[in-house]
Amino acid sequence: GGVEVRDGGDGGSTDASGPLKLAVVPKAVGADYWNTVKAGAECAAQRAGDVTVQWDGVTTETDVEGQVNLIQNFVTRKVDGIVYAATDSRALAPATEQALGADIPVAMIDSGTSPQPSTVPLFATDNRAAAGEAAKLLATELGPGNHEVALVEFQPGSQTNTERVEGFKSGLAAYPNLKLVGQQPSRSDVNEARRVTENILTANPNLAGVFAANEQSVLGAAQAIQAANKSGKVVIIGWDAAPDEIAGLRSGQISALVVQNPFKMGYFGVDKMVKHLRDKTPLASADTGVTFVTKANIDSAEIKAVLEPSCANPPVQ
């Protein structure tokens, strides 16, 4: 679309050198992943100096309207910039426009909007592609021959979930020897993940592999498989990198984890926004990349930086 330059030095409510107040909004509060985003954002703020990060979000990723309201409320507060992850790409597009209309620059992290205004950058990884990779990993791990696999999704109807499920399924399509025999949601609850995995295992005694699409799903699936004494016999490809997931990876319960770089998302979001506000650097999208962590590479320095990000040694290049 046409380029609208709304964020020139003229329009900002900002005194370029003064203190900045940025709103950083995750899809939802309440997961290790988003806390890492927060850490990255705060790290960038601290390094830039004189920047306050206001961290606020809805409680579930499905509360799309709640997030629209939240963004509106931040616009009302006239923060200097908004960095956020859209719970729903299209539903949040008007909210982004509203912010821009109020001369508040916006940067998206993790998930963008659709349409995405050209002045709004996106710092994210491609869920769909990464989930496709996960299918490939699963196929590699299982090797030739026919195998039954299952999918533990987390929140049907939420966008990230849909992207991962679709990405995984289309990735799976390349492997006719893998048959998807079960798909159940965990609702981002470990107990629930464990319950559905147990039941899937009962119904499919020959199950050979599971792809679990977020932290809670992975943990519940791993526990169910362990409780059924099938650890190592059922391959788990997971997502995210909560401490127990890493422990599972080390012990061999989990074969591989798709790990995004949430720290970098938060860091880029704030860092680029501050530079934009202070130095008028145009905002440009960047891929924050995914890492496939396995038992083999887990101790490499590069992976360590992603898994245990700290502001002293940020996983940002």
Next chain:
Amino acid sequence: MSAVEATPAARDGVFTDRLREWVSHAVAEFTAATALVVLFIALSIASPYFLTADNLFNIGAQTAVIAIIAAAQTMVIITGGIDLSVGSVAALAGVTGAIVVRDLGFPLLAATAVAIGVGALAGLVNGLLVTVARIPPFIATLGTMSAGRGLVFIITGAVGVYGLPRSFQLLGNGEIVGIPFAVVITAVVAVGVAFLLSQTRFGQYTYAMGSNLEAARRSGIRVGRHLTGVYVLAGVLVGLGGMIAASRVNSGQPNYGISLELDVIAAAVIGGASLFGGQGRIVGTIIGAFLIALVRNGAVLLDISIHYQQVIVGVIIWAAVYFDQYRRRRLESRG
């Protein structure tokens, strides 16, 4: 305290009656309204952004859907029932409205009619379950809540309904002379339902059934038909609310309205409705809805994290109802 003599009823002037009735109602909304005003003033002082046209506009638009659905919930609560299915039904209506626009090219008005129809149908199911199958409302609507959400997922394939024309946003994001369209609709709905409840036979029966269902039945009220009517009307409003919500985010969201029922029930109860039935007024409910909205809005403006917000919302719900109960206890009308 000027003690009112136990005079024979006939001597009481009609005007005095009116006045008393009005005063007693006003007192009933007093607590919630006071809380609302206090909060409003406090926020005006605490945040420079609160008392801006934009912010008030936003609060209005944000609260519209909740208020409409809370009005529906209030009707059901007055009958002594409860409707847990509002969230699912609103999602179902919104999603259906969006689908008929996207896939069948319905104009907005027709799509809204469809959404309302979906709501009415769900209300009819609730009503028949309660009256014909005699399932207690809590359970009947719990079932509808579960089944309704399942239906939403089935018809959408668990993917949001996108690709809607810009015009779809009118209901939720449009405005008339600077007032959000959604607020105008809410006002019309609120006045309409309030009128219905307080001035018409339909309203009278609604209170009567909630007060004593058996007495209503013995008084010759066709309670089955009438109760079903209340659920259907509530469904109509929920359908409308769901459509506005969809319009606001320009898409049909299958996950819309999860745990919405708790918010709207809280609004009704804060506004003086009794879950035992027979009591409740729309004015109070609207005040309750705005009270909750204001807390949420204020929390963001004052940079209070969502976690503390939840604690604060909990405490405010307690406080509002506590003071209301305290006031009632002093009246001891149920002594």
Next chain:
Amino acid sequence: MSAVEATPAARDGVFTDRLREWVSHAVAEFTAATALVVLFIALSIASPYFLTADNLFNIGAQTAVIAIIAAAQTMVIITGGIDLSVGSVAALAGVTGAIVVRDLGFPLLAATAVAIGVGALAGLVNGLLVTVARIPPFIATLGTMSAGRGLVFIITGAVGVYGLPRSFQLLGNGEIVGIPFAVVITAVVAVGVAFLLSQTRFGQYTYAMGSNLEAARRSGIRVGRHLTGVYVLAGVLVGLGGMIAASRVNSGQPNYGISLELDVIAAAVIGGASLFGGQGRIVGTIIGAFLIALVRNGAVLLDISIHYQQVIVGVIIWAAVYFDQYRRRRLESRG
């Protein structure tokens, strides 16, 4: 139908009384139990995996927590109340239990005591809000639900509590002679609460308050104290349940138990409890909990998608309560 004569009470034999009482109770659980058996047989036929030791073991362990918390909910429902805060409180208890193990090195038993203490405290808050502040239970526990979840997020920083020793899993994953430890605890709790409700003064008062609070008060029951006691005891069970849930997944999960209240209320009502108070039994509730669990288990075994599952669960809830109501109507005990 052998008509029973309206004989003076004294002539009635104690044995006949007992028998009648027992029969009438048995009938009350009849519907749910029948449904359970039918479903059980249907699943045994439909899925070759259903009737396996492993699967039954799993169902038992999966249902343990729900059943314990449903027993707690039943007590509250019998008093005419409702506890919406069970999910939040269970999460709070589980998370706290996990934290004291991880950060303070508490042994499992001590941590369980802490979790139970957290539950009891939350129950005390609920109880005092209901009795001293006289806030209706729905609202009091709605506030606790919101505030409790906020607290969980605050103390965990919204991150799961990980890094627990293996021993932490004992409650949730251990077993005794092949029976899951959690199932044993559930059985003990169920028998204990059932005994308490049916055989002790505490139970008698619980039913009395739910049947007619004012009558209970005038009969010299210290309703404030006793009602608070019921909420505290319910909190104790919820705390225990939360700890078992945490133990089962070897971590403290801040998201645990969202909308758990609906499941346990459904279990209680399917089992014959009345939300108007005064009625309900633990046997029925346990049956109700297993009925729901069986539906969920069967749906996965038969690879029914979650969407259809929700519709099916909704329909089963309707059906179970419909038949129960139908049976009761024939008895017309509330004529």
Next chain:
Amino acid sequence: MATSPSAVSDGDQRHVPDEPPVLEARGIVKRFGHVEALRGADFTVGRGEVVALIGDNGAGKSTLIKTLSGVHTPDEGEIRVGGVAVRFATPVDARRAGVETVYQDLAVADDLSVAANLYLGREILRSGPLGRLGLLDKRAMRQGAAEALDQLGVRIPRVTTPIAMLSGGQRQCVAVARAIIWATNVVILDEPTAALGVVQTARVLDVVRRARDAGMSVVLVSHNMPQILEIADRVEVLRLGRRAARLRADEVTTDDLVAAMTGSTSVERDER
């Protein structure tokens, strides 16, 4: 019209020879679970008659009355209005047949005002199109209620008071007033004066007499024998769910009635 199971009683219609009874119950059986409250009860009221229905506590009087009012549907037996068998599926049906009832448990809506209760189910609507939309004429109802209560000599704070705030007797007054205002054919009063004061009781009995004089039929349940002998034309006695006796009020004494109720003597005439 099937032959009623209690056809025996047909032989007793003599004292109202020219027309069929206004309201009649034949062989009514009503069970609650394993309790049989009515076991083939018969009952008759003729036009312009005041019939007292008496019986011991638990004899089944209220159950019979609820059956006659459409609240309960009988398990067996039939109800006849003007000689024609009818089925009262709901209280609406009974009201349509002109049967108006004061229930022992009153059946008033606690949260509604006195006026609203008096007009419940028969609200006065505004005239004109607004009325057709269901708009209430509250003023008219308040005035009507005030007048009706005044006539019964009831002292009530005001007609807009919710019923919940009234004393036991005041509530009963409201219930009685409601039935009396609306009755066109038969008024059934189940212990209408149990909670009433001396003055109010006298007024109710007055109203009963006036209703009878206006050609209405009255069924009165009461445990007050002198009252019954004073006002009733006829007395029907229920015992253990069956009619134990039919007596003319001017031929009996209180002791006869008590004997009939308790079954200690055999003054009963119709018992099988």
Next chain:
Amino acid sequence: MATSPSAVSDGDQRHVPDEPPVLEARGIVKRFGHVEALRGADFTVGRGEVVALIGDNGAGKSTLIKTLSGVHTPDEGEIRVGGVAVRFATPVDARRAGVETVYQDLAVADDLSVAANLYLGREILRSGPLGRLGLLDKRAMRQGAAEALDQLGVRIPRVTTPIAMLSGGQRQCVAVARAIIWATNVVILDEPTAALGVVQTARVLDVVRRARDAGMSVVLVSHNMPQILEIADRVEVLRLGRRAARLRADEVTTDDLVAAMTGSTSVERDER
């Protein structure tokens, strides 16, 4: 003990000269919102006396009785037991003082059995350690209940029937039986026989007499004047929330009582 606002009545204690009244209300004011149900009501019962409390519907009798039983706390005025001012914050306090009450609205728990209701708040526990844990002795309660009801001549299907299934009179019998079993000092009966049959009424009056003979005091609210004159020693009349008269039952006629209640004459002696 502060001088009571109605100290005037002290001069009337003569007829029970040697001991202070067992239960006494002085200058009780009780408001419900803007309705003043009691406006300085006084009331006295001496030991071994049967005092009838009468008054028009809405006069405030039930409110006064609830105040004496700890259900309502008075807004003004004081209650004295044996001459000592007390505060009944809850019904438990009143019961502790030996005051047992049958309420006009009965206050029974519908879902509980007849036996459970009779023993509500005073359950019989098993002996031994189990009893200390609160284990009920259901058998003992069933037998006790059956005996108590038999004594009152109540016909009830069986003592395990839930109260919800009883007739109006049967419920009242249960409530009366409960109060009578437990009373030790004062029994207050608010229209106890309103729904009772002739036989049951006679039995209740019998029980009242026996209670008096055993030294207990009885307060009886009733609208049945002959009944009152038959059983009461003294009559106190309440009008518009105040005591309008104190009369000796053997000196008055029904007409006197009616006149005192309605205020149509000036037989009242103590009115200010």
